[in-house]
Amino acid sequence: METTVGSPKVLDDALIRALSRVNLFEGLSRTQLIWIINATSRVVVDTDKLFYDSGEVTEVLFILITGGVAIEKKTKNGWRMLGETSPGHAFAELAFIDSRPHTTRARAVSKSLALSLHKYRLSSAHDVSMVLYRNIAAMQSQRLRQLNEIS
């Protein structure tokens, strides 16, 4: 995983527009999205390289900007893909919330660019963290309701 040095200083309008379409950022103002951009690092991962591996602890939320990421779980027969993340979606939100080791790995299926937001950055922005945590909770809630229906 290659991390660019520091935070992006040049505010890219296209990036702000891309973030405004991320469902986890729904409800954030343009100013708050700019705060997100400045609080994140840009991460570039080559094809077949990992954003994180199973067992690692990262406390980082990734927002995919370009490329594609496969979420895979280790089984006795090898790695089984649970889903593929496309640009505009966030991943690693479970470990971001509970700080537990990843139970899956995230592998770039093509050269990918993502923003990474570390949990500690949110403690200084209550307005942003309120919206982001509410959206993550809502997303997990929807997932749990679906799991309850399936079971």
Next chain:
Amino acid sequence: MTDSRGHAIDDSLVTVLGKVPLFAGLSRLQLVFLLGAASRVVIPADQLFFDEGDSADSLYVFVAGEAVVEKRITNGWRLLATLRPGQTVGEMAVVDRSTRSARVRAIKSCVAIRLDSAGLESSQEIAATVYRNIAATITARVRGYTDADDRRLEQLSLAADRPLGGS
């Protein structure tokens, strides 16, 4: 002790809230603020806190009494859980604002604290902590499924037609 509006606050209620996992990390002052934004409800035995299908925007913290969570089935109601003082119900509704997926019925006269999202968000700092705690609670339940049977997640991925966010 008084809240931000000058209303008297029952110190024992602050102590009850302080033991609720959803409010972990809040100071006593923040709990007093939260109580000022909440309302106290009394539900007689056999009456409903809310019914299955009701629109929802609030959570309840049980202070006294006993209630049951029940879900409608073909031939009646199935008991899902029994609620006692210190327990909460409805936290998923506060974040996703969907309809109630089950009803909650008092089996003894109950006292509870009702907190809606508007009251909660009257302090962004408090709301951020509570939403993070709610997210952690729900995440633990989601992980419970994956630990028990990760094939369910695969089914969910197909059902939801969206990629899973990963761990």
